[in-house]
Amino acid sequence: MFLTRLVYASTITDAFQHTDIESILFKAREQNAKIDVTGMLCFNRKYFLQCLEGSRTNVNKTYHKILNDRRHTRIILLDYKEISVREFGSWSMGYMPESSMTKPINLKYSGKSDFEPYEMSGDSAWKMMIRLKENIPSV
Numbered sequence: 001m002f003l004t005r006l007v008y009a010s011t012i013t014d015a016f017q018h019t020d021i022e023s024i025l026f027k028a029r030e031q032n033a034k035i036d037v038t039g040m041l042c043f044n045r046k047y048f049l050q051c052l053e054g055s056r057t058n059v060n061k062t063y064h065k066i067l068n069d070r071r072h073t074r075i076i077l078l079d080y081k082e083i084s085v086r087e088f089g090s091w092s093m094g095y096m097p098e099s100s101m102t103k104p105i106n107l108k109y110s111g112k113s114d115f116e117p118y119e120m121s122g123d124s125a126w127k128m129m130i131r132l133k134e135n136i137p138s139v
């Protein structure tokens with residue numbers, strides 16, 4: 001079974017309420033753990049940047065569910081590839097809040113010092129998440 005990685009960016013809609021982040025993470029962790037999907041979610045109260053890793057079938061299944069979620073829009077695929085190892089194997093869905101995405105980190109991986117995932121290449125987005133994972137506990 002192929003191991004794959006998918007990275008996308010999106011923007012919250014009016015249907016998103018700020019307490020929704022807790023329920024999104026709860027659901028993601030519960031569902032992903034059942035199908036061995038792992039990954040990371042970055043959120044700055046406006047944009048999401050998420051990485052999903054797992055079997056091709058399960059990553060696609062999860063992405064399709066996410067695409068239909070009315071709480072976000074402008075969903076753009078930044079990267080999709082077959083990989084040989086997971087980077088986020090300890091996280092059914094790790095979470096990076098805005099405070100993790102400091103100006104020097106944004107500047108290192110994008111053309112701006114603000115968190116703007118639409119301004120990032122798939123490779124930069126993924127490398128930024130790998131850098132950030134050093135600071136967050138496993139979930």
Ligand SMILES: Cc1cc2nc3c(=O)[nH]c(=O)nc-3n(C[C@H](O)[C@H](O)[C@H](O)COP(=O)(O)O)c2cc1C
Pocket residue numbers: 024027028029031032041048050062065066067068069071072093
């Ligand atoms: C930004 C964002 C990230 C999400 N990430 C995941 C995820 O990693 N895994 C997942 O199962 N659902 C995720 N969801 C929730 C799904 O969109 C959907 O609500 C949920 O999977 C519904 O599952 P159910 O129909 O099986 O109850 C995410 C939603 C949003 C808005």
